[in-house]
Amino acid sequence: MSQPTLPRLPAPAPQPPDHIPSLPRPAQRPLARRVAGRVLDTLRTLAWVVPLSVLIWVWAExxxxxxxxxxxxxxxxxxxxxxRSVRVLQNPADQNLVLELEGPRAGLDRVKELLSPGPGxxxxxxxFxxxxxxxxxxxxRDLSIAITAQVQQDPVFRNNAVSVxxxxxxxxxxxxxxxxTRELDVVAAPDQARLLEKVEFTPPRVSVTLPQTxxxxxxxxxxxxxxxxxxxxADCSAILSRELGRRHEAEAxxxxxxxxxxxxxxxxxxKVAADIKRTELETYRIPSMAIWVQAPAAILKDREVAFNPLVVQNLDVSGPPAAVALLKPDPQTGASAFQPYAILRILPEDTRHDPNTEIRRRLTPRDIELPAGVxxxxxxxxxxxxLVPRDGPGT
Structure with missing residues (x-):
């Protein structure tokens, strides 16, 4: 018995291309917006990349x-x-070390700054x-000491990563x-002691520490x-310049x-307390002394003082030997302990004169600065x- 034959169905006809389902496409942004976004992204990146690069460059430098x-x-x-007393056996002017250093530039600069003497x-x-x-x-005794290791370990180098x-x-x-250490008496200088009496020092003795040799x-x-x-x-010159007949005190x-x-x-x-001995007066001729100008600041602000002569010469003085001695030049230095001078006093009424007018002023004893008692x-x-204007002709 034969099987029944099923009828064949026709194959489906192909769909036209415009009927093929398409996938959804993302929304397209305008071109300007896309470019602006990329620029902003780049700027955000540069905002941390550039400073970091600079820091790395500075650190490396x-x-x-x-x-x-x-x-x-x-x-x-x-x-x-x-x-103990310790002294280097070489000229103090040559008491230097010459170093060869290696390290970061910043460390070397800091070391040089710390080791170079300067104000303060x-x-x-x-x-040590x-x-x-x-x-x-x-x-x-003399002693030779190796110092290289101690210099290399000095904190000023180690703290700055510098090698010596x-x-x-x-x-x-x-x-x-x-x-x-010895206890020694305090005494007046011999050339001063003969001019003083009833001299007392406080303290009367001081401790002196020095090498035994x-x-x-x-x-x-x-x-x-x-x-x-x-x-x-003790230098008692501060007392010797004072008047006779009284007891004086001063720091010596x-x-x-x-x-x-x-x-x-x-x-x-x-502290010294003493009387000045009464002695015969001594005379002395001061060869020359400078003349200082004393004037109100308002006058000197826009005027200069042109004067002649510039010094006072051959001035004879008299006084106690100790006070007169202050005016005499030191044999070694050529300078005196007291520098005498004359004062040319400019008065406000002097400004009424024409700049070309010569004004004459005679010096008086109060215009001469001398030690007390002279x-x-x-x-x-x-x-x-x-009185010449500062922008005017000179002399």
């Missing part, structure tokens, strides 16, 4: 390794040994010598001396002694007979002057 070949720096030697800045390196290193079997590759010289020689040297020289003994010398600077920076006094001044014997000096 500062951290770039640099070299300093011959950096000269002064140094001092310090110690914690209270009974001590500068320089400190070489512990007291255990300064042993003595005699009053003094070389130190010249690598060692120094120092003189170690035993320090001693220096003390022994000072004691051997009789020129350093007063009345056969070593003493601290103190000094050791030997001028040496290693000498330490427990006090630099003492009087003038032969003052006969006239000063001729003119």
């Amino acid at each position: 500062r951290e770039q390794v640099a070299f300093e070949q011959n950096f000269t720096v002064p140094f001092t030697v310090e110690t914690n040994a209270e009974d 800045v001590r500068g320089g390196l400190r070489i 010598l512990p007291k255990e290193q300064l042993t003595l079997s005699q009053p003094q 590759t070389r130190v010249r010289p690598g060692s120094i020689t120092v003189l170690i001396e035993q320090l001693v 220096l003390l022994e040297k000072a004691e051997r020289d009789e020129r350093n002694k007063v009345d056969g003994r070593l003493a601290v010398i 600077p103190l000094r050791f007979p030997v001028n040496d920076e290693r000498v330490i006094l427990s006090t630099r001044t003492a 009087s003038i014997l032969n003052l006969d000096q006239e000063i001729v002057f003119r």
Whole structure:
């Protein structure tokens, strides 16, 4: 029995292309909006990229390794040994080290700034010598000390990432001396003591600390002694310039007979009380003294004083020897302890004169500055002057 035959269905006809379903397309933004968005994105990126790049460049510049070949720096030697004196055995003007440095440029600049002396800045390196290193079997001895390692480890270099590759010289020689302390009397300078009486000092004695060898040297020289003994010398010139017949008090600077920076006094001044001896008056001729102009500021603001002569010459004075001695030049320096001068006093009424008019003014004793107790014997000096506008002709 044959199977029944099913009828064949015709194949579906192909759809035309315009009937193919299409996927939805995203909304298209206008071109201007797309460009503006990209520009804003770029600017946002640059806003943090550019500063970061600059910071990286600055950091790299500062951290770039640099070299300093011959950096000269002064140094001092310090110690914690209270009974020792330490001094470098070379000319103080040459007490410098020459360093070779390596490190970031910023670190090198900071090191040079810290080590260079300046206003209010001590500068320089400190070489520290512990007291255990300064042993003595005699009053003094020389000692050679290596300093390279100590310089390289100095915090000023380590804190700034700077390496010290070389130190010249690598060692120094120092003189170690035993320090001693003595109590010495305070006395007036011999040339002043003969002019004073009933002299009292407060304190009457001071402590002097100095190297033992220096003390022994000072004691051997009789020129350093007063009345056969070593003493601290007081400068009593502040009293000698005062009037006779009264007891005076003043501060007197103190000094050791030997001028040496290693000498330490427990006090630099003492109070002195004394009477000035009554002596015969002494005369003296002052060869020359300057003339100072004294005038109201309003006058000198737009005027200059042209005067003649410029100095007072051959002025004879008289007074106590101690006061007159202040006017005499020092044999070594050529300068006197008291600089006398004359004063040309300009008065407000002087401005009424024409600039070409010469004004004459005779000096009086009150116009001469001299030590107390000194009087003038032969003052006969006239000063001729003119008040000249500052923008006018000179003299």
